[in-house]
Amino acid sequence: MADSPFDLTGRKAIVTGANAGIGQGIAVALAKAGADVALVGRSSAAETRDLVEAEGRQAIEIAADLSSIGPVSDVVAQAVDAFGKIDILVNNAGIIRREDALDFSEADWDAVVDTNLKVLFFLSQAVGRHMVGWASQSGERGKVINIASMLTFQGGIRVPSYTASKSGVGGLTKLLANEWASKGINVNAIAPGYIATNNTAALQADADRSRQILERIPEGRWGDPSDIGGAAVFLASRAADYVQGHILAVDGGWLAR
Ligand code: NAP
Secondary structure: OOOOOOOOOOEEEEEEEEOOHHHHHHHHHHHHHOOOOEEEEOOOHHHHHHHHOOOOOEEEEEEEEOOOOHHHHHHHHHHHHHHHHOOOEEEOOOOOOOOOOHHHHHHHHHHHHHHHHHHHHHHHHHHHHHHHHHHHHHHOOOOEEOOOOOHHHOOOOOOHHHHHHHHHHOOOOOOOOHHHHHHHHEEEEEEOOEEEOOHHHHHOOOOHHHHHHHHHHOOOOOOOOHHHHHHHHHHHHHOOOOOOOOEEEEEOOOOHO
């Protein structure tokens, strides 16, 4: 495994929003590939911590409410204190608010854009400043992986701030790749399709919407967080050293229809 281009042994990762759903799937997949993981979020990540430790890897929890950039520098300092270095950042924490565009409130706009876009940028900036300190001399590359969405490519309906934020994530992924590729950092994104998590609980519970969604997915099933974990291992690994500014759809074929 050690000479596999997908091996992450000894690599140190931050995953935000890792207590459940896609973040948990990514944290466990990174651990299976050999990485130690800092689990950053506002809820206890004890379950994810146990799953990472069961893979024989180190997990630390860092408590932080990522609805504002207040905790960003402290999150990076705690991860560097614990691990000595950060090799991989997965910007996964995100929220969604549903309402008709005609009735959409400023509060629902700000909450979603702040968490999904503003904090993603400033956490990437803080980790990027740390990575440029070692990446270009050591020959190893830092990896930033943003969690985008089908609404990075499509308009969606009744989710204006989510669509704006995830479209912004796509643009920032490319901008950061342009600026940081020469500094030893890869910046890419994963665009999950319809994954069975808390984020999509309302859609899964709506029998009509769920049937319509499944009819369009060539794979014929909702995705599982572990489906996203494999893509994250790829983008975090040496196998993706020449992949830059890419938004990798993991959607069971949704966009192909
Ligand atoms: P989820 O289970 O609701 O996970 C969201 C995660 O973000 C949770 O860990 C949540 O923590 C965390 N989070 C939200 N606000 C936070 C805050 N202020 N501070 C710290 N952590 C915060 O849903 P998910 O589907 O796994 O979502 C993960 C990411 O995938 C999101 O960026 C989402 O937009 C994206 N995504 C999901 C789908 C899908 O089909 N599920 C599709 C495309 C993109 P709490 O548990 O404490 O709220």
